[in-house]
Amino acid sequence: MTSxxxxxxxxxxxxxxxxxxxxxxxxxxxxxxxxRNYNTCPGASACAPLCYARTGTYQFRNVKAAxxxxxxMVLDDLPGWEAAMTAELQHPRYRGGKNVRCxxxxxxxxxxxxxxxxxxxxxxxxxxxxxxxxxxSMFREHVEPDPPANFKWVYSLGGREDDLIDLETERHxxxxxxxxxxxxxxxxxxxxxxxxxxxxGPRKVGLPANNIRHLKTKQGGKxxxxxxxxxxxxxxxxxxxxxxxxx
Numbered sequence: 001m002t003s004x005x006x007x008x009x010x011x012x013x014x015x016x017x018x019x020x021x022x023x024x025x026x027x028x029x030x031x032x033x034x035x036r037n038y039n040t041c042p043g044a045s046a047c048a049p050l051c052y053a054r055t056g057t058y059q060f061r062n063v064k065a066a067x068x069x070x071x072x073m074v075l076d077d078l079p080g081w082e083a084a085m086t087a088e089l090q091h092p093r094y095r096g097g098k099n100v101r102c103x104x105x106x107x108x109x110x111x112x113x114x115x116x117x118x119x120x121x122x123x124x125x126x127x128x129x130x131x132x133x134x135x136x137s138m139f140r141e142h143v144e145p146d147p148p149a150n151f152k153w154v155y156s157l158g159g160r161e162d163d164l165i166d167l168e169t170e171r172h173x174x175x176x177x178x179x180x181x182x183x184x185x186x187x188x189x190x191x192x193x194x195x196x197x198x199x200x201g202p203r204k205v206g207l208p209a210n211n212i213r214h215l216k217t218k219q220g221g222k223x224x225x226x227x228x229x230x231x232x233x234x235x236x237x238x239x240x241x242x243x244x245x246x247x
């Protein structure tokens with residue numbers, strides 16, 4: 001009897017991302033089944049309460065359990081996870097110009113985790129890896145000096161380190177309330193073209209807000225970057241105190 005193989009990477013189902021695989025962690029902050037607290041998105045800020053990955057199908061019991069299992073694998077045995085991912089990427093299904101998105105939920109949460117990914121990338125030079133990230137300072141220190149040739153990334157606004165991004169020269173994305181707002185700001189809409197436009201296309205890419213009604217209501221017709229600027233202004237206001245934990 002043959003057993004069913006458990007792939008670490010799963011496939012995208014949208015036509016715009018054909019030939020793309022993904023690795024997913026639980027989004028932002030939470031508690032694992034064994035009681036450990038985690039934060040996989042240390043750069044998250046204004047984006048956190050509006051995150052698509054903290055609602056809908058991502059919160060289905062079986063889906064959330066799979067993402068938590070991924071995180072526990074990394075936390076409990078990072079070298080073992082790295083070895084398993086490295087071995088998996090040698091499989092024929094990843095040949096022929098395939099893409100891997102690091103995190104359609106979660107982010108690069110520590111230097112050790114970043115370096116494990118970069119070693120994995122270098123072990124599979126024929127695969128293109130890409131990511132959205134709000135871990136700007138970690139990328140400045142650990143990725144930008146010597147990135148793998150097959151790794152593309154885009155900085156994502158709405159996080160604690162927005163101020164570190166040069167909006168005129170660096171590739172970045174912002175989340176807008178709708179397509180009209182994207183166009184009015186002079187950004188290129190990702191539309192139905194898939195994620196790769198964000199790392200291979202124009203420098204400024206706009207993502208229309210998710211159509212989940214309560215998230216659109218919370219966003220209030222503003223860009224993620226605008227919400228973050230407002231949040232920081234409130235923190236600087238006299239008499240206002242904010243904790244260093246969740247936004």
